[in-house]
Amino acid sequence: MDLPSLHTLPREDRLYRLLPAVHRIRDAEQGYPLQALLRVIAEQVNLVEDDIARLYDNWFIETAEDWAVPYLADLLGYQPVEAALGEGTGTQALERVRVPRREVAHLIAQRRRKGTVSLLEDLAFDVSGWPARAQEYFRLLDRAQHLNHLHAERLGTADLRDMLALDRCESPFDTLAHSVDLRRIQSRHRRGRYNVPSVGVHVWRMRSYPVTRTPAYCVEDAGAQCFTFSVLGQDAPLYRMPRPEPDAFHQADEQNLPLPLHRRDLREHLHQDYGADASLAVWAEQWAGQDGSVPVPVDAIVVADLSGWRYRPPRGKVAIDPQRGRLMFPPDQVPKKGVRVSYHYGFAADLGGGEYPRPARRPPAPFTLYRVGQGGVSSLPRLGDALRKWEEDAPAHAVIELMHSGVWVEPVHVRLRPGQSLTLCAATGTRPVIRLIDWQTDLPDALGVELDVGSRFALEGILLAGRPMQVSAPHDPQAYADEAAKTPACGAELAIRHCTLVPGWGIGCDCGPERASEPSLELLGVQARVQIEHSIVGSIQVRQDEVGTDPIALVITDSIIDAAGSGDAIGAMDAAVAHVRLTLRDSTVFGQVQVHAVELAENSVFDACLNVARRQIGCVRYCHIPCHCRSPRRYRCQPDAVVAAVRARHLPDAIETTLIDAERQRVQPRFESRRYGLPGYARLTPDTALEIRRGADDGSEMGAYHDLYEPQREANLRARLDQHTPAGMTVGLLFAD
Template sequence: MTARPDRLYDLLPVVYRMRDAEQGYPLRDFLRVLSSQADVLEQDIARLYDNWFIETCDDWVVPYLGDLLGYTLLPEAATLGEDGRRDASLGRVLAPRADVANTIDARRRKGTLSLLEDLSRDAAGWPARAVEFYRRLGWMQHLDHPHPQRGGTADLRDPGRLQRLGWANGAFDPFAHSVDLRRMGSRHRHGRHNISAVGVFACRLRSYPVNCTPAYCIEERGPQCFSFSVLGNDTPLFQRPVAETEPTHIADERNLPLPLRRWRFAERGPLADYASVSAELYGDGRSVQVWAPDWPAKGQGVPVPRDALIPADLSGWRGQVPRGRVALDPERGRLMFPANQRPKRGVWVSYQYGFAADLGGGEYARVTPELEGATRYVVHATLPGRAASGNWPAGHFGSIADALTAWVQAKATTPALRALVIELAESGVYEGSIDLQLDAGEAIQLRAAERTRPVLRLLDVRASQPDALSVSGRAGSRVLLDGLLVVGRGIEVHGPGDEAATDDDLCELLIRHCTLVPGWALHCDCDPKRPGEPSITLDGTRAALRVEHSILGAIAVISPERRGEPPPLELCDSILDATGMERVALGAPDEAVAYVEASFRRCTVIGEVQAHGIALAEDSIFASPLRVLRRQQGCVRFCYVAHGSRTPRRFHCQPDLALAAVAAADRAHERLRVMPQFRSRRYGTPHYLRLADGCCVEIRSGASDRSAMGVYHDLYEPQREANLAARLAEYVPAGTDAGILFAN
């Protein structure tokens, strides 16, 4: 239907419309059909016109426009189709719109250093710093043309310059070096300091914001000790990148998503001491800000003034903080107040943290489907300038429990209500026990507001009962969780019981863009506090569990007595972390295997998987054995499967292909070579479960589309790196040896 279905009919003379009305409007109905087809034709003509321009064309047109300009495509780009989400996302990497749009401008600037940084941003999506290594060579300068700004010998009395020597992989190294004869583009090991060498230091980690969230009090160290992370773990603070204003400007520290250094974070006084923090990094809209209501005196501390902060090394929580000052460690994400002047009303912080992708709960843009005809309630958290209050407008509440109570009352008044959306408005902490009991056909969505990261803290308040987020429902009911960070306990889904009908059960639990902290909580070093506890327990239920773009701990399945066919369990673009290779990531506490039909697509699994069946496992990493009871059905394709696994039929899996290509005597060594190597295996670190650069190519580019296996598959890092290497070879001056280095 169109906005004006009778626009052709209105063009007819009145006499024909009068005659048509006398006969029951057959001509009007016929022209309505013609009008709908005319609308389709007009939309197609408008789309064809938009496809003439790189700014408005469809994704599949971008390679064709680039071909008109002589834009060099990678070979994989020729195999892409027009349909399919994954093909479209890969196409945007192989033929980036910004890179094609800037092709002519890049050719005009060919041979300039700043162009290499733009190529990294446009072709690979990585902010970068370009360095001419011949400027770092130690050689005698001409007396008539001195360059005092170039590198010299190291001054051991200047710790700030010494810290930059290896920081960010040497991207900001200020010293002179001897000649390195290895080539910059060598596939074995990059050589750096040579006359022809040019390096592009790319930043693959992103800087994500967290706005006005409570800091965590480290009570075992003292009530004056706080962590920026609401989980209590150490986290390096990153800086909010500042956009470059000039196209010829070479990026420095403030322009890249890099972790903060204590030396740069400090503003030094006349005695070269750590007087306060830098005005460039602290304050509203900057990298860090702290609120401490009524500290040090009533009416102060919202926010804490910049001159009250002292950059410090709080690695051991040692030192004495002067009254009226706050010590801040940006490299560990710690705060320390004076022991005799503690904040009584809590501490709130805003900061940036580093991570590789839009995964788990976070303040990034995400698409959240709406429930049709749903009632919407908004729940607020306590903020530093707003105390908890009971005077909320209609539809607004101070806790999730109050919103659920209001929903029960609304259903009693209007029985036709069947859908509820509870939106958590701020990136604060929402505490209390939650028990969701759904009626038949009811749907409840607990979601984060746009660009927020609410924390759902489940407290251990009942000694005789578990305090998990409890979910149960009847036939056709659904629970949806979107954009949450759940800490303290897990989620328990309960079935209808032995005496109830098996079909009178919760239909589906859908988890999207959430983090269910593996191990429930973290120590300061990111070790889990309860490593053996599951994040999700399916207790006697046949509900379908679907997880998308999330991080969660182990899944425990307790099957009902009357089973039937195994219920589906699907994980997509997610991390399933049992916090240890020897632990069980998916299993049953009272049986050999979990009675589910599991599916894994682009997932990284730490821990054993013990399932009744596997419908499909694709582009995933199973770091521990995968054991399946029903092997006649299902398929495992383009996955890494650990030694000792029992699976359905495999297709192009590792290390099977690598072992088949070598002699029997070399298979033990080959099995050790073809193993996933992670930068970090602890949740809470910036490189959480990212493949190391030294990991074998069979895993780093072993997925079905030659991307990396595992949860970071959709980053398409091998394709981005190949695309950037091709652009560098095209635009650097003749005789220059250019290479890609990674700053983080």
């Protein structure tokens, strides 16, 4: 008989189908033992074939696996920069930074373009992933000209009427003339730029993140016509959506870089930066005869200074202040159907709620999916409708997905049965906001979650403001305690991933917290494992029976815990310490931590004291933790290391005390901003001590931005720039943000 093609057979039965029909008939009579055997063999054959296919893909840099990239680079003579990596083993993400795939792919082309200024911009992005602009500073020098050979394009006296050029002074886009500065551009002490051999490569580490079709915030204190782009109501600069460069030889300008928008710059490029697919847009339904399905026309946009809300836009116009993130309508022409905006904000990493790509984690199949806000027959209009339908259906596993970046102003209460799981998440490419308000005068209005034995609740991609998230046990505490005693660790789980629980419940126009003393997450008598990943969370308060129950497990990774300037970042409501076992990795904590025990804390920054009840449990390694704290054993922490180095010198007591105080002050972490809502929130400044910026176990920085591996990126880029410097020139790496 005609045998079927090997490639068209099902993978699990392809060997069995190759047998003659007589053997298959006899196998069926005996209960298919031969088929089961050949399925096991076919499984191994499939593994071998897949491995051979992957080996073919590994011949090409575009399709090669991460482990094969260094081998392909070695074939081209690529030498990775051996930066100090500490004692860490090196993760796969770190190896991708040390040997960038983009640089290996473009290595031959870069060698052919070696010595050109345009290469430096492409090289910076290929090596570090940072957009860059290269500037030859000899072109900005004030030079004398021969009267018989005048050059009108050469720079001269600054035009004081050209305000745009004056705004760009000392920036990477400077066009004004400067006198010669003889200091070296590579100096680590007093850097100079404007010299004949100097070439500056300005890099931007800040990223531009979008927010799409979200409601604007009406600043009622200033007037019904006053709005902010941010739904939280704070003043924050708007950022540009970078546009791709036309070719490899093009020098990057403002349109190609993730820059904060300035008023004059936006006014000059308004037609490029305004629109539904541009940097910002405004929708106002039935305002001035406008169709709410399309943005307000660009001709109706006025760029103005809205500080103090003193400006009055003309009738039929909308004023926008990109530096403060504000917009204003005419006082006699206030929109009645609401205002929606799209814009971009600046931040350094994929952290907290945002529209950036997030790995989707779903419960084990089968699960029930409820979509909210999408429109259509299968979608529910409100979050409350989805919760009611979920309670009626009572599935074992369910997912409620919010489908757009809107604001959900609803009371939310979730009650899980034993063994039940629910995931409340944002759809891909969205950042929904759950804004809790004072719905009931006699009851709290938190986002309530009741976890029963073996239940699981996950919150993903959500921004929560207005009230805290309150996790508690069922109403019958005795039955819950009896059932929990039968199950180790109760089996319940709470997961918060890529979320923002706004510190202080909300922020003002200056990004100051509205309720600094209030927690953002409350754990009330619940026996569960709590996990927080890639999130920004305010104060965490725990109320737990310290006598009758074991400490709950609290695991925090790649996150920021912010006490909003007062109180404990992690503490107890009615006890000295929170009854938790804390595990903290790659995180930044603002405020004191008062816990029962710390199992492990590594690569983290504690801005205030860490105090534990059980010092003999756990370890703190490669962290910054203030002195005189009641902490577990410390290993290579700061400022312990610098203090030990001073004491090892055996100096006189007075000198030793002075040097120790100076060293403690030197290694104190410095942040660009401690207030949530600003672009540089919880980010270390460039002048922070190297012991902090490169103090993690793998040579990266301590804190929530550890996984960016910026020290390794910087070391690689500096080495590559030196190798590709044009002849006779000196290249300096300059951080523009």
